[in-house]
Amino acid sequence: MSVELGEQILVYLDKVSEVDTLKLSHILSEDHQKIVGAVKSLQALGDVIGVEQQTNKSWELSSEGKFISESGSHEALIFNAIPQEGISQAELMKSVPNSKVGFSKAMSKGWISLDKCSGKVFKKVETITDEVKDHLNLIQNGQYDKVADNFKLDYKKRKLLQETITKTFLLKKGINFCTSVSKPETDLTPEMIATGSWKNKTFKPYNFDALGVFPASGHLHPLLKVRTEFRQIFLEMGFSEMPTNNFIESSFWNFDALFQPQQHPARDAHDTFFISDPSLTDSSKFPPDYLEKVKKVHSKGGYRSQGYQYEWSVKEAQKNLLRTHTTAVSARMLYKLAHEKQFKPTKYFSIDRVFRNETLDATHLAEFHQIEGVVADYDLTLGDLIGILYEFFKKLGVTQLKFKPAYNPYTEPSMEIFCYHNGLKKWIEVGNSGVFRPEMLLPMGLPEKVNVIAWGLSLERPTMIKYGLNNIRELVGPKVNLQMVHENGICRLEK
Numbered sequence: 171m172s173v174e175l176g177e178q179i180l181v182y183l184d185k186v187s188e189v190d191t192l193k194l195s196h197i198l199s200e201d202h203q204k205i206v207g208a209v210k211s212l213q214a215l216g217d218v219i220g221v222e223q224q225t226n227k228s229w230e231l232s233s234e235g236k237f238i239s240e241s242g243s244h245e246a247l248i249f250n251a252i253p254q255e256g257i258s259q260a261e262l263m264k265s266v267p268n269s270k271v272g273f274s275k276a277m278s279k280g281w282i283s284l285d286k287c288s289g290k291v292f293k294k295v296e297t298i299t300d301e302v303k304d305h306l307n308l309i310q311n312g313q314y315d316k317v318a319d320n321f322k323l324d325y326k327k328r329k330l331l332q333e334t335i336t337k338t339f340l341l342k343k344g345i346n347f348c349t350s351v352s353k354p355e356t357d358l359t360p361e362m363i364a365t366g367s368w369k370n371k372t373f374k375p376y377n378f379d380a381l382g383v384f385p386a387s388g389h390l391h392p393l394l395k396v397r398t399e400f401r402q403i404f405l406e407m408g409f410s411e412m413p414t415n416n417f418i419e420s421s422f423w424n425f426d427a428l429f430q431p432q433q434h435p436a437r438d439a440h441d442t443f444f445i446s447d448p449s450l451t452d453s454s455k456f457p458p459d460y461l462e463k464v465k466k467v468h469s470k471g472g473y474r475s476q477g478y479q480y481e482w483s484v485k486e487a488q489k490n491l492l493r494t495h496t497t498a499v500s501a502r503m504l505y506k507l508a509h510e511k512q513f514k515p516t517k518y519f520s521i522d523r524v525f526r527n528e529t530l531d532a533t534h535l536a537e538f539h540q541i542e543g544v545v546a547d548y549d550l551t552l553g554d555l556i557g558i559l560y561e562f563f564k565k566l567g568v569t570q571l572k573f574k575p576a577y578n579p580y581t582e583p584s585m586e587i588f589c590y591h592n593g594l595k596k597w598i599e600v601g602n603s604g605v606f607r608p609e610m611l612l613p614m615g616l617p618e619k620v621n622v623i624a625w626g627l628s629l630e631r632p633t634m635i636k637y638g639l640n641n642i643r644e645l646v647g648p649k650v651n652l653q654m655v656h657e658n659g660i661c662r663l664e665k
């Protein structure tokens with residue numbers, strides 16, 4: 171607020187009992203909004219003034235109305251343009267603006283007449299009173315009540331003025347009224363304390379309702395929020411997290427250990443990112459006994475399996491790649507479990523990035539986060555797998571599941587998982603699952619009676635659904651709108 175405007179208001183209010191802000195704006199020749207702003211600042215001083223909001227009907231002249239209030243009505247201009255000896259109508263109509271309206275109004279008011287024989291227009295009266303101009307000037311000066319309503323409505327119909335509803339304020343003296351206002355101090359300074367000048371200063375009252383400054387902080391990406399929710403679900407279900415901190419994997423653990431044949435299309439470069447340097451893992455890194463068992467089960471079979479009957483190549487198994495699934499990690503963990511002193515039932519999970527050289531589209535990129543659950547125990551069946559899937563998805567708020575037979579090289583039987591998504595109001599594919607084949611488990615050395623059930627899904631799909639994103643590029647990649655990362659809400663999957 172300009173302190174002087176505030177003080178001008180107080181000085182005026184000191185002379186009267188009350189005043190309306192709209193009237194003040196005319197008296198002080200100040201924009202009404204500025205008057206209202208100064209009033210708000212005076213209110214903050216605490217009971218200096220009393221303020222009562224009121225709705226004020228006011229009238230404003232249109233540009234045509236302003237023209238008339240300054241130059242006269244159209245009919246008066248027509249009348250004043252007629253000389254004593256009269257004038258042709260054609261010439262008269264060219265002599266003043268809005269002549270058509272003016273001529274018709276002047277005729278209807280009996281001010282002028284048209285001689286049809288000569289085509290000339292003559293004055294019928296000596297003088298006229300231009301009450302339209304007089305009325306509009308009164309309205310221009312805020313003296314609305316001096317113009318009868320029927321006139322105001324007629325001028326409104328002629329678009330010479332419009333009615334406006336203005337929120338104004340009626341001002342009265344407050345209990346702490348004074349005519350001078352010093353800008354309240356916002357800080358008590360050491361200098362004020364030292365000199366004692368604080369004693370004659372006014373301080374702005376503390377606003378304890380003010381919100382604190384929003385602390386600048388980091389923001390978790392939606393994917394990480396959803397990952398935390400899934401991690402919590404697995405932990406609640408007694409699963410332990412697998413170490414997935416190796417994006418680069420050998421074909422041996424990614425494919426061969428899973429009994430995936432070396433000529434399988436998924437092992438082709440158009441599906442898999444192979445590493446050029448170092449392109450191979452040293453074969454000495456593979457446990458030699460295990461390597462021989464894998465080689466044998468692929469090439470000759472065993473464990474009541476006929477195998478794939480091809481010449482298995484260790485060189486193929488040495489090829490390095492970006493892991494195509496976290497099941498490579500599950501294989502490592504199951505091999506490790508098989509070599510513990512004593513087998514004990516175990517539940518593992520992992521949530522981490524995998525890479526596939528696939529066709530990109532609105533929901534698929536060349537990498538995504540795979541979520542995988544693995545349960546190893548004696549005599550597990552497909553029924554146990556279905557049961558644990560119901561438990562798992564129930565914690566995501568999903569209770570209606572359907573299963574469809576499917577094929578995976580390393581699980582038999584395998585099932586695609588579908589759920590009825592209440593938010594989307596439709597059935598959607600939510601993952602894949604199966605029972606790891608004996609040809610995968612027995613070469614590792616797991617006991618005959620031990621079965622392993624597992625399932626997988628992606629992290630991106632539920633995240634996109636949760637946060638209403640249609641294109642995966644809104645979620646990950648260079649085109650992500652960081653504001654979305656700042657603003658997206660907390661994640662509660664079962665809600």
Ligand code: FB9
Nearest residue numbers: 540566568599600601602603604624625626627628631632
């Ligand atoms: O995640 C997927 N869909 C999904 C998951 C959750 C969800 O919301 C939750 C209910 C609240 C919504 C959707 N899918 C799997 C299905 C599709 O999105 C599919 O188009 C994409 N799939 C990925 C692979 O595509 C190349 C999702 C990814 C996937 C598929 C299979 C596995 C893992 C990830 C697996 C496995 C597996 C099988 C057996 C043993 C071990 C692992």
